[in-house]
Amino acid sequence: MAHADTMVHKANQIALFFATFPHDEAVEGVANHLRMFWAPRMRREIISYVENGGAGLHELADEAVRRLVPVPDAH
């Protein structure tokens, strides 16, 4: 995927905002942000990115992505 870097960068930025929160709240904060604002296709992309090693992802982002459930597009 062409914009993996951008995606990782975005997820890490979100993680950095929540990094000052207690661990579980922080992970849920990131996961919730992704659920609320990322379209299903972007969430599927980052889920599969994590499944493939998740290189470069902040640990909070990594953990948050593992809490996401993939949702298919409507057709």
Place this chain on the structure above:
Amino acid sequence: MTLIHEPDLGTPARQSEVLVTVEVDGKMVMVPAGTSVMRAAALAGVGVPKLCATDNLEPFGSCRLCLVEIEGRRGTPASCTTPVEDHMRVTTQTPQLAGLRRGVMELYISDHPLDCLTCAANGDCELQDMAGAVGLREVRYGYEGANHLDALKDETNPYFTFDAAKCIVCSRCVRACEEVQGTFALTIAGRGFDSKVSAGGHSFVDSECVSCGACVQACPTATLTEKSIIDAGQPDHSVVTTCGYCGVGCSFKAEMKGNEVVRMMPFKDGKANHGHSCVKGRFAWGYATHRDRVLSPMIRSKITDPWREVSWDEAISYAASEFKRIQAKYGQDAVGGITSSRCTNEETFLVQKLVRAGFGNNNVDTCARVCHSPTGYGLKTTLGTSAGTQDFDSVEAADVIVVIGANPTDAHPVFASQMKRRLRAGAKLIVVDPRRIDLIKLPHVEADYHLPLRPSTNVAVINAMAHVVVTEDLVDHAYVQERCDPAAFARWAAFVAEERNSPEALEATTGVSAADLRGAARLYATGGNAAIYYGLGVTEHSQGSTMVMGIANLAMATGNIGRPGVGVNPLRGQNNVQGSCDMGSFPHEFSGYRHVSDEGVRTMFEDAWNVGLQSEPGLRIPNMFDAALDGTFKGLYIQGEDIVQSDPNTKHVTAGLGAMECIIVQDLFLTETASYAHVFLPGSSFLEKDGTFTNAERRISRVRKAVPPKAGLADWEITIALSKALGYDMAYSHPSEIMDEIARLTPTFAGVSYDRLEELGSIQWPCNEGAPNGTPIMHEAGFVRGQGLFMVTEYVPTEERTNDRFPLLLTTGRILSQYNVGAQTRRTANVVWHDEDRLEIHPWDAENRGINDGDLVTITSRIGETALRALISERMQPGVVYTTFHHPDSGANVVTTEFADWATDCPEYKVTAVQVNRTGQRSEWQLDYLALREATTQVAGSSTDTR
């Protein structure tokens, strides 16, 4: 339609609890103490002749025409400067008064050219009216004596003339410039017979004048007259409408002759502007009839083909068939739409409805993405509502005004005038901005603190201010206890109190003196009512949303939310950016900021729209480009936005657009984005349709159709036609019906209707059962979200850093006379003031690079390169350069990066690391741009230059 005349009561209203009773010519009237005799008389229905008085200026008492007799007093006092007293008995007409007034008029007329029949003000001249009112029949002094009849005209301002021969030296213009506008450009030079109005010894265009028009409006004679009136004559009918430029949302009377607008006159009853205006709304409306307007729908199959003019039917059915084809081939989610902050609420609502219900997905976004989306996110999180907390008038009760990353005198000029008035009356001022903006030092205004931070360190500064408030115990504990979440407060307080957040620890990062920062924080926390106003200098950062939360934290901690004079006030950019957000333009939420995953809300929309809706957020604008490059997003309907020019990293935008198969652009002109379009639907200007705009204070105001749509359809009608062709019928016969639907589906708009707007003039949402007349000040009884939520705001430095290759920080902004991407203002005489974008650079940085004022320089970032002429200016700090983005060939966004706010993707326009060098030629991008522009704007069989 008739011409709306607003009565002039002669002197301003006074506020007082005490009411006094006065008798004027036998009529009783009750007025607040402090009211002038003139105003009381006018309220009693008695007009006293006057020339130097008008009701938006303090009385001056110079013309002596308004003399009256008051029982028990000697002489004939001027009614404009005499305050009423209880049981006063006033007589406005006696033979003696008539004689005195005639004498005054004789003197004026003896030095006035008697060309009334050919004068542009004929029919709208107070001097003429007063000659009639006092019964002037002869002028005994003759016209032979010394006079000013040969005085020269000043026609240098593009919009109005100054004909000194007609001046009666009443000072109304001078006072308007001071009191209403706050610019102090005019003076009365000389004395006695020699006294005359002077623009500081310069011609108008070379003076300090900002062309707001206040003096022209105040002038009782033809001395200051709009050139449009000189050309066209006096208007014969008018409608009240709302300015289509900035988020102040000024009310105007659009004054017309037939179907031609001849003047835009600020409406005194407008609650946002109280009869004032700026150069854009008052004068820069000529774009609406500019020859560049495209008036026929056009289509083409490739962007390199010439445009083919077609009928509305053909254009709409072509667009619909393309979208159907794309969805059949690439899936339901392969198309989307972009709503416009320049269009009305009703139009915006329809576009998002078309996307959600007609396209069947949530791929809708709006240009607010690139400006105030962090405001929505940050304020919703902390306070519970995605909007500013106050009305504009609240500033009149502020004791301390903090302006962060905003430049109100240029970007929100009419509100700036109100703010300046409050500052002249003694309010304190703190400015947080990398640049020395004009507000810092103006006539009779000087900032108490200017914190010249390094771009990108906003959050560090707000944390340091919070550190001072918490560690010096300036917190309003009772307020916090009563209204805020205690655990969140404790966590935040502990965080900001950490030594690393102290002004001293952050001094090296922010570049702001710790002593000044402490002083500013103390002033904010202890100076009385403290109000924060902020702009894009807050939001357009990688920590934009964090900064908005930081501002809300500080305001809550000091008890500065929930009453007049305080608050958190985003200064919104475009006229309807608040409205476009309210109307559900974001991919994750319906109107009223309700998430698409909310079952109950979604079901309500599904029932109303009779269609199933998606429960997952759609794509944001930058994601649409990413998806286009991945080959999964192929069609985009863009209403009234020029994303190629306004969005960051132009090359990424154009690559994304280039990868799509059908782009529909609905606009007035062939914009930069239209170069990539396959269907062009000619839109309508704000003068050509009915609807509403919502300004920065949540004020919903009517937009009224002054003239018919030039291309035949209003924008809302175009969306309806497109939707119908796609198989989703929307049946509305008037925008009022769309508003009724918005009200039915949006709790904060429940009480809004065109009838109510007619009745109240304008309404600030929330407007519902609990607040039937709207809500000027929010969070009065408590926060909308329940308890105010303090958020920990860690400062995270942006990754966009300077280094050896890119040692300077570029920041962007705008100027008074131009608006946004300039598509409108560039097509008006406003170019007199700004005909190109320049790069402002500090003398020190310029000298290091051998750059002289006016040299062409390249600006290079890691993303791209462009060239502009340099403007050497001490307003910049060393190491920071600045430019505007009003002209497309400037390519400011060719150099801005894709870095963006972590929460909302609002681009980091305010920080780009660059290098600047002298050059002999335009950049490669600029040369390519001109060639592409040439190639993509051809219209088949047409010789007109539609650029």
